[in-house]
Amino acid sequence: MIQVNDAISIIKDNCFKMAAKKIRVSKSLGYILAESIFSPINMPPFRQSSMDGYAFSYGESRRFDIIGTSQAGDFLNFEIKKNQAVRIFTGAFVPDNADTVVMQENITATEGVIEINKMPLRFDNVRKKGEQVKKGELVLKENTLITPAAIGFLVSLGIKEIMIHDKPKVAIVVTGNELVKAGKKLPKGKIYESNSIMLKVALQQTGVKKVKTFRVKDNFEATKTVLKDCLSDFDIVLVSGGISVGDFDFVKESLLSNNVEELFYKINQKPGKPLFFGKKENTIVFALPGNPASALTCFYVYVLPAIKKMLGYEAIHLPKINRKISTDFTNSTGKALFLKAFYDDEKVTVLDSQSSAMLNTFAVANGLIYLPYDLVNIKQEMEVTVLPFN
Template structure:
C-alpha cells in the first residue's frame, strides 16, 4: 500500500505529454503551446491614431484648417501643409509628416477650422509602427496556456495555426449490476449510476472533450473484452467500480490479463483506498473506487495531475492554501484524510456526512482538507492544508 506522496510521484513519473499537432487558432482555447511563436509582422503595421480627433504637425499654432478626413481602413500619405490638419478617427492611418493628435474633446470646430483649446504634448495619441510588437519579436513562449486574449492577440498578427499538445481521448468504464441510467425507472435493488456523468463533467471542466462512456455488468469475460478495446483505442482509461476485493470485482483481474502493468494498488487514505494505477504502452489506467465521493476525490487528487501532464501543463496539481480549522479534530485511522470542507479568507470548516458513498456534502463543499496519516490531533485554529475546488 502506498502513501499519498508516493502515489503522486509514481503517477508523475509514468505520465507523459501527448503528441504535438497543428490546430487553428480559433479552436485552440485551453490548449498548451508546444512551440514558441514569433511575430510575422509589426503591430500596429503603420502609425495609427489612438483617438478620435485631429492630426497635425506640432507647432506654436492653435488653429488649423481641416483639409481631409482619415478613418480606419483609409490610406493616404499625401503631405499635409503647415497650418493644416486632418480629421482622424481611432485606428486610422497617420500621414508621415503629422506627429500629434488632439482629442476632439479638446477642440472647437467652425467652418472647417479647428481650434485647440487644450494643447497636447508633441507625439500625443499616435501609436507608432511596431509599438505593441515588432516583426520577428517573441510573442508567446512554449507551454503557454491559450486564453481568449491570446487567441485575439494571435489573430491580430494574422496567425491562423499554432502547434499545441493534443488532448487525450478518455474512456470511462462503469461496472455494476445494480446501476441504472438516470433516464430509466429504478427497480428494487438498483440505484442510479452517477459516476460517469460526474467524471464527464470533471473532464470537461479541464478542457477534455473526447470522452466516451461504456457500461459493463459484473462479468469477467465482458469486462476483459471491453477493457481490451479501450486500452487499444484511448489514451486514458478511467474505470469506476469493481476494483475492491469482492467476489464480483473483476476490473483489476481484467486489466492485468490485458497486459496492463500494475504501478500501484491501494493508497493509505480515506476515502479512496482501493485505487489502481497502471499503464499499457502509452495508455494510462486509473481504476477508481465505485463510491461516488471516493471517485471524485481520487479524480481531483490523482487523475487531474496526470491529465494536466498529458495536455502539456507545467502546473499540474490543484492549488493548496492554509487555513485555520474551526473545530478540534482527531484522526485515529492511521490514514491520510481528504475531508470535504468550506473555506473562506481565514477559516475552514469540516462538513458533516464524510461517507465515501455520499455526495450531498460534496455538492456544497468548496474544498478538500488534507490531513496526512501521521497527524492525529488537530486543535481548533490550527492551520491545515486546504485544496480549493471552486
C-alpha cells in the same frame, strides 16, 4: 500501500504530454501552446493616432486649416502642408507627413480652422508602426496557456491556427451487476449507476470532451475484453468499481492479463484507498473505487493532475489554499484524510456526513480538506490545506 505524495510523484513521472496538433485559434481555449509564436505583422501595422484630435507636422505654427478627415479604417494619405492639419480619430492612419496629433480638448475650432491652445510635444499621440509588437518578434512562448486574452491577441495579429497539445480521449468503464441506468425502473437489489455521468461531467469541466462510457458485468472475460479495446483506443482508461478484494472484483486481474503495468495499488488514505494506477504503452489506467465519493475524490486528487500533465500544464495539481479549521478534529486512522468541506474567505468547515458511499455531502462541498496521515490532533483555528473544486 503507498502514501499520497508518492502516488502523486508516480503519476507525474508516468504521464506524458499529448502529441502536438494544429487547431484553429478560435477553438483553442484552455489548451497549452506546443510552439512559440512569432508575430507575422507589425502592431500597429501603420502609424496610428492614439487620440481623437488633429494631425499636423510639428513646427512653429499653432493655427491650421483643416483639409480633411481621417477616420479609423481610412487610408487617406493627405499631403499636409505647413499650416494644414487633418481631423483624425483614435486608431486612424496618420498621414505620412504628419508627425504629431493634438488632442481635440486642446484646440479651438472655427469654420475649418483650428488654433492650438496647449501645444503637445512633437510625436505626441502617434503610435509608431510596430511600437507594440514588431514583425517577427516572439509574442507567446511555448507552454503558454490559451486564455481569452491570448486568443484575442493571436487573432489581432491575424493568426488563424496554432499548434497545441491535444486533449486525451478517455474511456470510462463501469463495472457492477447491481447498477441500473438512471431513468429505468429500479429492481430490488439494484441501485442507480451515477459514476459514469459524474466522471463525464468532471472531465468536461477540465475541457476533456472525447469521453466514451462502457458498461460491463462483474465477469472476468467480459471485463478483460472491454478493457483490451479501451487500452488500444484511448489515452486514459478510468475504471469504476471492481477494484477491492471481493471474489467478484475482476478489474485488477483483467488489467494485468491485458499487460497493464501496475504502478501502484492502494494508497494510505480515506476515502479512496483501493486506487490502482497503471500504464500500457502510452495509455494510462486508473481503476477507481466504486463508491461515488471515493471515486470523485480520487478523480480530483489523482486523475485531474494526470490530465493536466498530458495537456501540457506546468501547475498540474488542484490549487491549494489555507484556511482556519472551524472545529477540533482528531485523525486516529493513521491514514491521510480527504474531508468534504465548505470554505469561505476565512475558515473551512468539515461537513457532517463523510460516508464514501453517497454523494450528498460532496454535492454541497466546495472543497476537500487534506490532512496528512501523520497529523493526528487538529485544533480549532489551526490552518489546514484545502483543495478547492473551483
